[in-house]
Amino acid sequence: MSPTETASTAESAERPAGAPAPAGRRRVRTAARRVDAGSSRRPPLILLVPACVAALFALLPLGYLAVRALERGPGYAWDVVADERTLQLLGRSLGLTVVVVTACLILGISLAWLTVRTALPGARAWAVLATLPLAVPSYVAAFAWLAAAPETAGFTGAALALTLVSFPYVHLPVAAALRGIDPAQEEAARSLGHGPLRTFARVTLPQLRPAAAGGALLVALYVLSDFGAVSLMRYDTFTRAIHTSYRASFDRTPAAALSVVLVVLTVALVAGEARTRGRAGHARTGGGTARPAIPVPLGRWRIPALAWCTAVVAAAVAFPLGTLGYWLAVGTSATWDLGGLTEAASATLGVAAAGAALTTLLALPVGVIAARHRGRGARLLEQAAYAGHALPGITVALSLVFFAVRYAYPLYQQLPLLVCAYAVLFLPVAVAATRAAVLQAPPVLEDVARSLGRSPLRVLREVTVPLAAPGVAAGAALTFVVCMKELPATLLLRPTGMDTLATRLWTETGAGSFAAAAPYAAALILLAAVPSYLLGRSRT
C-alpha cells in the first residue's frame, strides 16, 4: 500500500507548470490515479455493513477470551498467569521456538543459496522439492517420526517435526531476495579484494536479513500456535497445556488465562512480522536484476552440497511419505476401518466446504474495500479481519466454546460453531486472495462502467466481481485445503461422534496404533493434493 500512497501524494502536490516531467513519470501517475479512483468514494453501505459484520465476527473470539479470563477477577487470572507452571510453559514454548527458528534459518538459507546461486545439479528440481513440506501438516510429520522412531517423543521429536514442515517459510522469501540482488554488487565486492566468503557475509547476507527475519517470524508464529506436533510428541507447550486444562477441569479460567498469554505472544510476533515486511519491501525496491548471476561453481563441494539437499528433502518429504507407505503396507484389511475412513473423509469434505464457503462470503466485502478504498476505516476493517492470523486455533475454539455455552447453548458442539471457527481462523487467507484479485482489475474499468450509467452496486456485480472471480475461487480452494487440515479447533468444536481425517489421525497416533492411523494420513494428503494441484495448474 505505501508505495502507491506516496505516489498519490506526489501527484496531488502541484508541480510547477512547465517543469520537465521526469522519465517514468507516466507510470507513477497512472498508479496514483488508480488509488485516487477508489479513495474519493466512501465504501457503499452494501459493502460496508457486511464487511463490519465480518470484522466484528473476527474480533469476537479475542474480545470474549479477555472477558472470560477476567471473569473471576483480575487477581485470579493474574495468579494463573504468574503461576510457576505458566512460567515453565513459557520457557518451554519459547525454547522450542528458538530451536526451530534457528534450525529453519540454517536449512532455509543454505538451500536457498544452493538452489539459486550455485551450479548445483538439478537446482530447479531441488527448489521445488524444498517447498513441498508446506503441504505436510505438523501432526502428519509427528506421526511419521513417532511411528518410525518412538524414542524421539518429547522435545527432540517436536523440534524435528516442526522444523521439517516450516523451513520453507524461510527458504521461499530468502530465495526470492537472492534472485533480486544485483550480482554486480557482489562483483564489485570481489573486485575490491573480498573473497567469496567475505563477500557473502558482508554484501549478500545483510541484504537477505529482512527476508530471513520475515520468514523466521512466520516460523515462530507457526511453532507457537502449533498443537498437532507438540501434543502428539507429548511436549507441553501453551497449546497443549490449554487443551489439557480445558479437558481436565471444570474451572475454565486457567485455560482462558493461558490463552490470553499465548495470544499476547502471537500478536507481538504478528506485529513484528508486519514491521519487517514493510522494511523488506523497501530493501527490495532498489534492486532489480540487470542480468542473472553466474552460478557459483561448487568444485569439490558438489558432493557435500548434493548430500545436504538430499538429506533435507529426504527427511522432510520422503521420510513422512515412506513411513506412511510402510504403515499402509503393514496394515491389513483387519486394521483398516473402511467405514470409518469414508465417514471421516466425507465429514472432512463437508465441514471444509462449509468453512470455505462461509469464509469466502465474509471475505468478499472486506477484500473489495481493502483493495478499493483508503482511509482509516478501511484499514481498520482489513486489520480486524486479519485477527485470525494471530490467533492460534486452540484459542479461537476455546473462546467460541465459552461463548456458545453462555449465549448460544443450542450451538454448543454443533457444526455451525466449527464452521464459524474456520471462518475466524482462515478469514485472512480469503481476504488476501480477494484483495489481490480485485487489485488485478484496473479501477478505470469501474469508472467507465459508472460513466455508462451503472450504479456502484451494479458495477460491483457486473464488472468487479466477474473480473475478480478466478482469484476469489483460488482463495476459496486454498481455504478449503487449510480447513481440511485444521486440528485443534476441530478437536474442541466437532459435534459429538463426528470425526474428521485429522482428528482420527490424531487419536490413532496418540494411541500408538500407527497402522490404523496411516490410511487417514494418506487420505488427507490425497484429498488436500487435489485442490492444491488445481491451484498450481491454474496459476501457470
Place this chain on the structure above:
Amino acid sequence: MNDLHIEQLTKSYGPEAPVLQGLDLSVPGGSLAAVLGPSGCGKTTLLRIVAGFLRADAGTVTVGGRTLAGPGVHLAPERRRIGIVPQEGALFPHLSVARNVAFGLTGLDRGERRRRMEEMLDLVGLAGYGERMPHELSGGQQQRIALARALAPRPALVLLDEPFNALDSALRTGVRADVRAALRATGATALLVTHDQQEALSTADLVAVVRQGQIAQCDTPQDLYRRPADPWVAGFVGDAVLLQGTVGNSGSTATTPLGTVALAARPTDGHTGTVVLRPEQLRLTDADTAGAVRGTVTDVCFYGHDAKVTVSVQGLDATVDVRVAGPLSVGPGEETGIHVTGEATLHA
C-alpha cells in the same frame, strides 16, 4: 445543443497550492476541444471532476444547460450522460466487443440494442468484430472500440483522456483521424485531454491551454498558434522566436533586432515588449541582401521535410531559430541574411 460550461472550478488535494484555481472554460456543442497542458497542470483533475469521479471544492459544471456539479449539486457519474475514453481503452476484458459496446445501452430492447451496437462498430470501421474478445484486438482497434462504447448511449459529452498515448506514432495519426471523423458523425461535444501540442493542434476545433490550474488561452488552433496570449503559451504550443521590440509611431509595426516587423494587433498599452515570431516566419537570404539582418550560422539540424538553422545575430544575446523548407544552402560558420515575413504579436 450540448454546450459545456465550466465556471470558477477550484480543487485542492491538501494544504498545498490548489490544483485548479478558478478555471473557466466554454465549449460550444458539437465541437472537439483539446485541453492541453504540461503534466501536473491539473488537466486530469479537470477531467475527473467533469466526469463526476471527483468533487470540486467550488465552481459549476453544466452541459446543455443541465447543472452536473455546482453549489449543493453533485450528480453521480452514472447520471451525467458523459462518455469516457480512458488511456489504453480499458475495455472490459471479460466481455466480447459486442457486449462492451452495448454495455451502456440499458433502456433499449434487444433488437434496438443490437442495431445501435452494429451502427457504432460500423462508425469506427470495425463492423463484424463483435464476437471478438478485447485481447484479440490491436491497440488501435481497442481504442476505437472504446470510443464506440462511449458514444453508443448518445452521451451529451465525451471525455478522451490521452487516448492515443499508448499507440505507436505510425498508428496514432490514423486512429486520431478515425476518432475525429466518428465524433463529427455523431455530433457529440468532446473534450480531449493531452500534453502533446501537435495532437491538440491537428485534432481539435478549439484548444484550451491549461497552466497552473487555469486556462491560459482558449482559441482555434490557428489563432492559438498565430496569436498566442503570452510568450509562455507561444513557447508551449510550438517553437518561438522571442525578441525585444519597440512599437512604431503608427502602432502597426515594431522595431526589433531583426528589423521592423508588422504586428497582428495594435498593442493596447506600452511601447516596448516581447515580440513573438515563429521560426518559419524567418527566411534566410544572401548575407548582403538589402533590408536583411546579417548573422552567422552556428548549427544546422536536418529533419527531412525541413531543417532548423540556428543563427547568431549581432546585438542579440540568444540565437535565433529559422525553419527552412527545401534544399539547404548554408552550413555552420557561414554568413547569412535573415528577413522576417508575416505578422508578429507583441506582449508587454
